Amino acid sequence: MCGIIACVGADSTVPTLLNGLQNLEYRGYDSAGVAVENGSGLSVYKRAGSVSDVRDELSQMTDDGDVGIGHTRWSTHGPPTDVNAHPHTDEDDEVAVVHNGVIDNYQSLRAELEDRGVEFTSDTDTEVVPHLFSEHLEHCPDAETAFRRTVEALDGSYAIAAVVDGEEAVYAARNGTPLVVGVDDDSYYLASDVPAFLEYTQDVVFLEDEDVAVVRPGDVATLSVNGEPIDREVEHVDWDPQETGKGAYEHFMLKEIHTQPTALTQTLEGRLDVDEETVDLEGFPPGTFEGYDDVQFVACGTSYHAALYGSKLLDDVGIDSTAYRANEYDTSSSPASEDSLVVAVTQSGETADTLTAMRHAADAGATTAAVTNVVGSTAARNADHTLFIRAGPEIGVAATKTFTSQVVSLTLLSRRLAEDFPDAEPREDFDELAAALRQLPEDVETVLDGSEAARLADRYVNDEAFFFIGRNLGFPVAMEGALKFKEITYQHAEGFTSGRLKHGPLAMVTPSTPLFALVTGRHNEKTLTNAKEAKSRGAPIVLVTADPEEHDDLADEALRIPETHPALEGLLANVQLQLLSYHAADMLGRSIDKPRNLAKSVTVE
Known part of the structure; x- marks a missing residue:
């Protein structure tokens, strides 16, 4: 959906923001904009249309700075217009905010603000945030406290990044919508997805729900909404920055179709021993899945089709399994129980419907597992067990290499489950299947060539x-x-x-x-x-x-x-x-x- 990029301490903030926005175009959007703190005020440029349209306007810009935020908007509240594009500001242009998600109580907040004389210029739910932030700045001892008070007032799902006139910092918060900090030697980045800044750094801090982050030159402070320090470790994302470019291909989708042999090789590497006819999935030693009665898959879209494939593979080895569309799971007549293993299949690990299904399963006492592509994603962090498909970044909206890697991952998982489930019957022909899996990248190459x-x-x-x-x-x-x-x-x-x-x-x-x-x-x-x-x-x-x-x-x-x-x-x-x-x-x-x-x-x- 919407995309957020922010940077602190970059040599050229505006070009960095624009580059990040272009890297996030695959998320889908209908408007774009940036805001920069340049030492003499906030410069805001935004409009409906493409990132290239904003770039044309910014080519006339003479002010740059060390701190900035950018956004690609996918319309929810209000049509795609220049006014509704992000960033949004308060009445005095003292605060600029970008936001992903939906603020459920924005109507009541807006009504309260209007009663106090605040004038709104857009149709968006986001605009309540800069106005609230501005009000709290008048009464709080510092911008950090004012931002935390603002976040306390919000209900719903959100990833927020904000800048304040005169403050060399980006203030950020997340709840139910992804946000990740990129850590480099002399600069910091903040985005809704790692590919936004992957060419600058592969060291990241994944924010979790209800985290507040203050990103300054040389420092990232992570806090609770109440101001208590939180320790979030820096992780390394093992993705090749070149994978986020099209290379010689006309489209990302074509590139990702043609890189499926490489993705499958990565998925299988170190996990399949054909000679010994064994599967070794990191973190899943023998006995991990003993004691369960059934497997329930939850997924959406392409991932649902992979889950359906996986469910049929489990049927073949005598394991009771069902694939559910995640957006219908909590209405199902066959809810999870503490005897169920619920496997969430999600490329990004951030699919809202799938995360809701995982929470529903966990509340019912079920054990959850995530099959995902993104280290540090919400699904990976929330699940009891995680299997990474290791396909590398996928930029095209239409999933291709991630589908094949999901299915192969589920094929390996089916072997692991068959060895643990008491009534399962592992494949007698697994030697043939293992040999075929090893041959699969080459077979895909044959299809591509002919x-x-x-x-x-x-x-x-x-x-x-x-x-x-x-x-x-x-x-x-x-x-x-x-x-x-x-x-x-x-x-x-x-x-x-x-x-x-x-x-x-x-x-x-x-x-x-x-x-x-x-x-x-x-x-x-x-x-x-x-x-x-x-x-x-x-x-x-x-x-x-x-x-x-x-x-x-x-x-x-x-x-x-x-x-x-x-x-x-x-x-x-x-x-x-x-x-x-x-x-x-x-x-x-x-x-x-x-x-x-x-x-x-x-x-x-």
């Missing part, structure tokens, strides 16, 4: 709708394939389990609705039967399979995948569908890395 997805995209891109079907492990891949297609092409696409096609969706099948059938893994009979039914209604049929020649009479086209273990064929099929979506979107001229209305990290429910 894919016909661009040609097929060109053939079908102007059709009316796109259907994807699969069965068993092919079903979550069909769902994911359809999601990717609609996310970045804006074309109608749906994914179904094969048998569902004739229970309604078949009515929509025409010669302008190509059907992509995943003939992967086992249990393909119904998939083939349903593809034949669609073909008889005129639908073009594209098979995604390791053996297209076997179905020459059915397929109009095919996307070939290498032969591998049935549990992994779906992942190779997924890479083909990622490429299909990418090339179709590129031909349609879509904004591939920043699709309309979508954000990378959904931090507000």
